[in-house]
Amino acid sequence: MKDVIIIGAGVCGCAIADALGEYGCNVAVVERASDVACGATKANSGIVHGGFDATAGTLKAKFNALGNPMFDELSKQLDFPFRRNGAYVLAFDRAGIDGLEALLERGRANGIKDLERVDGDTVRLRNPHVSKSVTAALYCPSSGIVSPYEMTIALAERANMRGAEFIFNTGVTAISRRGSVMTVDCTGGKSYAARMVINCAGVHADEVAAAAGVHDFTIRGRRGEYYLLDKTQSYLTDATLFQLPTSLGKGVLVAPTVHGNVLVGPTALDTDDKDGVATTAAGLEEAMSKGRLSVPSISARSAITQFVGVRAHCDKDDFIIGMSSLQGFYNVAGIESPGLTSAPAIARYVAAEVAAYLSLKRKTDFITVRKGIPCFAAMSDEERAELIASDSRYGKIVCRCECVTEGEIIDSIMRPLGARDIDGVKRRTRAGMGRCQSGFCSPTVIQLIADTLGVPVQSVTKCGAGSYAVTGRI
Ligand SMILES: Cc1cc2nc3c(=O)[nH]c(=O)nc-3n(C[C@H](O)[C@H](O)[C@H](O)COP(=O)(O)OP(=O)(O)OC[C@H]3O[C@@H](n4cnc5c(N)ncnc54)[C@H](O)[C@@H]3O)c2cc1C
Known part of the structure; x- marks a missing residue:
């Protein structure tokens, strides 16, 4: 019997499996896809957010603020690409300037100290391809960029080196509890027993919870479509260029990737098709036209591919992290943006909670370094x-x-x-x-x-x- 079964090998599942390794916890990660990082974790903006966007007092704000500073050391230990390139939120008019003020206040309430208001000319002096229509911006130097799937692969490899087992091509269909034993039934007639189950099933976390008889929340898919531009376009911007957030998210950005490409997107459209990742002409047109508001010279002809990521938008509008009404069944659900940024801090928190529940002590010796593939x-x-x-x-x-x-x-x-x-x-x-x-x-x-x-x-x-x-x- 395992101590813990984690459902889902996205960044959350892998980071938690890795953190539990520090407690000598006997972990299995059950994943329906053939590899780690096959859900939202492989298709997002790759931004390590500064932490000014989430509403103060929410779990999003808390774990964003805790997660961001962890990336310097984590990326060195695990050998994955990460860089603090800084981010600007651009304003185009008077209403936008008021919006920047609100963001600045929210950021300060979240404990983000390095925020700076700059005028449009300063933005263009530092980023010459930014639109002349930009009148002001909020600058956040601690914002960074990361390769989300390389980070997750690195976390999974270290978790595996620390003893975690990964079971791929296996979907969880039912979860039950008898006495102190949790049973996880899976596709292919497989069944696993554990003392505790952690639900990290991304956009499907509400269905996995329902399979355990837990109906506390629902999750909708929220599609985001992107263009990825050729490396020849890297001159367009070295900083992440946001527009003001809307009720549907952080809006369309233009940002470099850690490998020197440029991302334009994502759009935001609610969908019932949680696994639908086909791009649409309308979505891509929207991404491009909004991206051009920030950087007018972006050309769709320089795109090398397009893709869609689906956010796990929860009806509670915040992360759901904690033991559910079924003792032994723990949710890490509704982890939409800034979930990638927050994942290391969420993992540290969840591992400590799990260790307390299972009476495990943190070890003093565990593997810290994972070496990547020579590049x-x-x-x-x-x-x-x-x-x-x-x-x-x-x-x-x-x-x-x-x-x-x-x-x-x-x-x-x-x-x-x-x-x-x-x-x-x-x-x-x-x-x-x-x-x-x-x-x-x-x-x-x-x-x-x-x-x-x-x-x-x-x-x-x-x-x-x-x-x-x-x-x-x-
Ligand atoms: C468009 C977009 C842009 C984003 N941009 C950013 C950003 O710039 N910065 C940031 O911090 N965050 C960002 N995010 C959020 C971030 O990507 C997510 O918060 C994070 O990847 C969620 O990780 P996860 O492990 O919870 O879920 P996922 O990565 O979705 O992993 C869930 C896993 O569970 C598996 N699964 C589902 N059901 C079952 C089952 N029944 N049995 C077994 N396995 C199952 C899935 O196959 C999947 O692999 C963005 C998200 C999107 C979609």
């Missing part, structure tokens, strides 16, 4: 030569756009919780993330997955569950 693209010529001398597979470029080598791809498959499909390799190495969007490298990636795992190429999928890339031999 050939970021190395100097000397470093590259040394790596190739140690293993010639690092001398073979597979993804030309992102300069990813065969050695990196094999490492991504062989390491703890290694990639099992094309998207898994892509999120771990960036092979296929570039301008050609895997048109060139995917056949080689498929062959490398098959050869490394010793399986036929026909069995390799794009993202699990029947998404076969090769249908047969001719």
Whole structure:
């Protein structure tokens, strides 16, 4: 029997599994997808928010403020990309300036000290491509950018090194309690027992709670559509450029990614289709036209892909974190933005609560460092030569756009919780993330997955569950 079963391997589930490792807790993470970070965690803005947006006194405000400062040390320990690039909230008129004042006050109430009001000329002096219509802005230097899926993969790998088991391709269908034992029934007739269950099922967390007989909240999907621009466009902005938030969220932003692309989006549209991630012409048009209000020279022709992320918007309009009415069943639900920023702080808090409930003591010795895959693209010529001398597979470029080598791809498959499909390799190495969007490298990636795992190429999928890339031999 496990101490804890976590349902869902997004950033929350993985961060909690990792934090519980510090208590020697015997954890399993049950995930219906084929990999970690397959829900909202893989499709968001990747902003480590400064913390001025959430209403004071909410869990969103509390965990945002606690989470943001944790990123410097966490990214070093876990070797994932993170940078404090600073953010501006742009105002275009008098009403906007009043809105900035309200945000400034809210930020101060949340304990965010580094906020600064700047005028439009100052914004453009620092960010020359910002629109001439911008009259003022709120500047937050502690805002940052992170690769959300690389962060989550790193958390999951360290959780795994600390003893957590990950069970993929397994959806939870029912949760029950008899005496002190929780039983988690899953697809495929599988069943697991634990002393405690933590619900981190993202946009489906209300359905998972209902499967435990808990009906305290409902969650709606809120779609956000994005354009991702080519790296040639990185000159457009180095800072994150927000517009004033609306009742539906933080609005459309223009922001760099940690890998040098530019994001434009997200829109916000409520939906009943929680898993619907197809883009629409109307959504993309809205993202582009709103993005151009901030940076008029953005061109849709420089887009290399588009995508949709679905927010888990809860009817309580705040995070739901705590033991439910069913003893032993703990919710970490409604984790919409700033959930990515908050995840490390949420995990620390939840782990301490779980440890108290299960009478576990924090250990004094646990693994802290996780080393990522060597990044050939970021190395100097000397470093590259040394790596190739140690293993010639690092001398073979597979993804030309992102300069990813065969050695990196094999490492991504062989390491703890290694990639099992094309998207898994892509999120771990960036092979296929570039301008050609895997048109060139995917056949080689498929062959490398098959050869490394010793399986036929026909069995390799794009993202699990029947998404076969090769249908047969001719
Ligand atoms: C458009 C958008 C933009 C955002 N921008 C930001 C941002 O810039 N900064 C920020 O801080 N936050 C942002 N967020 C919020 C952030 O992405 C989320 O808060 C965070 O990723 C939520 O993580 P999670 O682990 O709770 O959920 P998820 O990542 O959705 O993970 C839930 C997991 O549970 C699994 N699951 C569901 N049902 C079951 C079941 N029955 N059995 C087993 N597994 C199940 C799913 O497959 C999924 O993998 C944004 C979100 C969106 C959608």
